[in-house]
Amino acid sequence: MADQVKHWRVTYNDIHNLIRKTTPKIAQEFNPDLLIAIGGGGFFPARVMRTFLREQTVNKALQIQAIGLSLYEPVEGGTVEQIGNEVIRTQWLSQPGKLLLGKRNLIVDEVDDTRKTLHYALSELKKDVELELLSYPESERGALRSATSFAIFVVHNKLKDKLADLPAGTPYFSGEDVGDVWLDYPWEAINIEQHDRDAATDKATL
Template sequence: MEKIYITYNQIHDTIKDLAEEVKKSGFDPDLMVAIGTGGFIPARMAKTFLNKPILTVGIAYYDLDDRLADSPVITQWVDQPEKQIRGKKILLVDEVDDTRATIGFCLDELQKHEPAEIAVLVIHNKNKEKKHPIPSYIKHYFVGQSFKDPWICYPWDAEDTAEQDQMALKG
């Protein structure tokens, strides 16, 4: 399987560009919801440019061997969603839209709490068949870069970030 190595600087630059895209779109989120664990760092980077608060959710859709499970396990969810989500514009943030199982599940769950609007922001999208369509109520889907279907090696998963940077430069 093809592997692509990504550096923190590449992600930072992509998030900066995506934040500009969000601003230019006219979508002005009240808050971001970061999908853990991959959405935590991108959401924090986006906060630098969008200056919006971050809520976090944890959804385990993959087992320890990165195999997709039949159903998700919610490991963390928004406290008092009726107060924090209802009527708000939400920017859902994750690192990659792979199978869309996790993003789709989160969209469905967030929609139950009657937000004013939800948009999605991902650093990377994999151009492949998805388990969940983007619902018609999603008017903004922000993507930094799309790939066919490589294994994307993110720097927060690396044991040695200097080696990660070198691998990314070899690209």
């Protein structure tokens, strides 16, 4: 078994409850103005998180924006998709600098595996902010830069060596830390009833 990919099946209820558990900490410590979902795994978590944040903060108009990033390659000898070497941008924000400037922006994804995708997303969004700042008088840039911040939320953080880093001091939140297993998310399932049955079997083996 050591040479095989070990799978851990996650249900919608699992994800919902992990987000519910983590949201109060995010609301208290970061209180985002904008959620940025990394597609496709960040879409469902961001939507669930918005529900809880609207209940726990005064920001009842909290919005979600989406970016698309891909980092995949086939596993040798199989059809499972695994981490690749290059982040590919498939979708980005319209006028990102204007959207992000002066806000507390929370980047949302389903899993922190190698950290390459999160590193890319944060780096590129910060570049967009810096480009937007160039349109303001130099005397105003410092205050605007200080008013703009980013944080990370992932449903699952894999406890493994990462291939990229996040800037020191970046607020980081995870619903759950897990081992280096292959996570099967429910939105990837063709038969959701079978997926949930298999997930229950996984839990019974703990």
